[in-house]
Amino acid sequence: MVRTIPEKENLSIEFKSDIEGFNENDLVAEIVGMTNTEGGYLYLGVEDDGSITGLSEKHRDPIGLMALVANKTVPSVAVRAEILEETGNEVMQIAIPMSRTIVATSDGKIQRRRLKADGTPENVPMYPFEIPNRLSTLNMLDFSAQILEGATIDDLDERERVRLRNIIRYRKGDNSLLELNDMELDKALRIVTEDSSGIHPTVTGMLLIGKEERLEELMPTAKAMFQVLEGTKIRKNEQLSKPLLATFELFEEYIKAWNPEREMEYGLFRVPIPEFSEAALREGLVNAFCHRDYTILQSVRVAIEDEGLTISSPGGFVEGVNIKNLLTVEPHGRNQTLADALKRIGLAEKTGRGIDRIFEGSIVYGRPLPDYSESTSTYVKLFIQRAEPDLQFTKMISNEENRLGRSLPINSLLILSCLQSHRRLDINSISNVVNISESRTKQNIEKLVEAGLVEAVGSNRSREYILSAKVYKEQDNVVGYIRQTGIDSLKYEELIVELATRQNGFVSRENVVDLLNVTQPQAYRLLKKLVKKERLEMVGAGRKARYRLIK
Template structure:
């Protein structure tokens, strides 16, 4: 069985060694990979994936490892081994992702990227890209750096008044900051920093309370865009270099005009249900500005169209964050100083778990989850789909939170959402759909069973879970509830016999699995029951056992 991948990617590289691949080219490829995401280089494989074998010069893994370490600064510690595929030797080199910026011994800094056609290439890493790389690795806070060319006169007094008003009015704002004079407030929020005995604005200071024209001049990358489309008609399209505090207030005003609400009754009260959850929008916007890469050209973009809302920002996920661990990874950002200031002002979630609010905003209304799947190594894109609220599910969640006197955890909400969609799930299926660890899922499930939110049936690996009867009652689906818990299992034998009779009296375990949507052991139990009742008999055994209907 072939173990070498069949195609190149960002972290997989093939190099032909028929003519002895040059050592200096090999070093450059390794440097490019370590300055990106690391990966594997296979020496002795053609670009099309065909295996042609490694040159005898490169059949010494220890020698190649030493060559790479001696030819890179700082030295790269790779792992190399000879593997045999299709009767030919290939040198497999495992390249770690660097924790800094690596160059060749001659001073070349390179990085790997994916071209428009999907193939990888190694290109120069320019000096202005180094801060971005270090920030991505959490080794540099670009937002805390003094901004070259900026002076205290570039800070707008009107924006500082706005800053104080936001702290006063926002629930999460640190009110103790309001007692500080302007200069001490600026220092406390790291809006200014001491450089050679003189205070100058930081990147954070200019982004939050800088004068618009100076932001455009000194931080041309700090651009934002708000767009609204109806079909192909452009209803709004505004580009701006305004300071972030003003932008937030403006964007909240804009969204109100394009975010209709409908009300639903909840007991004696009427609850407004917006098209897009406000908390989710605010946290998505905060994340876009706090985690964007300010060394890259581009804009933080808010787009509202017929499909939903997109919030995107330049700069991919930072080191250690990916699509599967968004909700579980320890919170850390690309611009800690900016994020900290936003939290203390009251604009951002203080725990750093704003991503939880983004998911919660969709789940509590029974809508599709937020989607980050179109994010790339250069852009993060959040998509919140337009969808009707599942009112019975929303009421069910609201009642439970009211009963407990606190919000449900994001893990509980995710599991409820999965069961609301899938109807019946095993732990393995819940883990697959939520990307949560099995321990977290099992722990949450036990608590949810005790509180009556969900119900379990079966034992061991066959144990499955459904929503509790309250949600079915709210949905006026008590018949479906009974079917989920009892009737389906009662009808299983008859359904199996019906299928067997339509297949010339023959049936297999796989047929039963596909028919009943059950596990292999559950299918086997149904077959054994029919055998015990004298309705089926084993026709032939083995891995692909067949069973025959016994005609009475």
């Protein structure tokens, strides 16, 4: 019989022994810890090592247990409990929802769940300073809008306000802000807020234009680090506690110094192609500073290494965001007031879709997609790989965008990038690779087919998609196109004829070897058959002979 109960504990799976009757208050505390984290399942009657030992007599009532939990949690947690039978023993499975607020036991104990160094889970207290972090992650609290305790108007730096105005002017921010006096500007961007005791700087205000020494004193979490490593050698290692605008400009300067360019010929022009897209890096930096968790005593880290560039920021993805839906989820972040200010002054993408620019920055140069796979529940990590640009792919994208007079949508770019790297896929496979629904994938592919960038091969259920013949031709890769349209030993002769047709009526023995992955003698025999059938005629002699298509 297949075991239905998990073998091991993790953040959302907990085992509790019930041989001696597990204490009910401790059980409620465990449930509180789980509901304050990710929710999950608690199995009563299972040992820590996963062995099933069964329920005690006092815990054989699922309805009574659900009532117990509801009565001993504030606000009440509605769990679902049922008895399962495994290996001849009964186990209580308790399904615990993830709470949308902070839950405590009825005697005031607030718990959360975490993983220890060895990967096993444990319940620990949720301390007061962690509560804003949790509420912020659940989008129940905007930490950046709060008054910063201990800060006064005198802690705002006039020089940073001048910098802010310059950024609005040169980054094409909201020009109406430039018409405001300083106090009006501060209120418009919620740099300050007013209550019954007067006007006070907010967290956003101190982060943007606070004096460095006061920011370091009042918000020691607002630090950033820039590193350059070549092999094991550290070329640059600097930690800053400056306000965000100053830090942002400084990091842009640092990155520019370590971001070499190469040139691509495009018509009569030579177009510079940077190692890392400047627009993508700018959005990556904005996201790191804007959506980080400022209650965690860690730094935003930017590191340029041999393999590529990494931007990591404290705090995992906010509730509802994960690696698979990054490009499709509705825009929302951890620090909405800070995000709104950065949009209005021109640093952040006004639509809230800065993530699109990050992916676009790699795709348009034919490079691997940005990688968020090393992100965890405690930090978000963006990795942009160093890679040579695919110049022909870049030209294809540029030509199409020039024809349209606008940029290609991000979903179209993702599909083109997918077909460039995977060559030939069906709708379902493309949908899985690019994390777009099948219906939206199909809609975008149909538009790309109409534009002549993609074409279908096969029919009905076996239909797959490849980059079009036009794209392969522009990339000077006719052989690659023919190979993707399907190679079958019964079609060898037709494929050779098709290749000759696409090469101005000529084909060589080397062409056939490259096309069909056959040996020289095999290629010779195939060409000889086509000559005998009077579909080709040989021009020249020996190894330099070519074969001309007979029309």
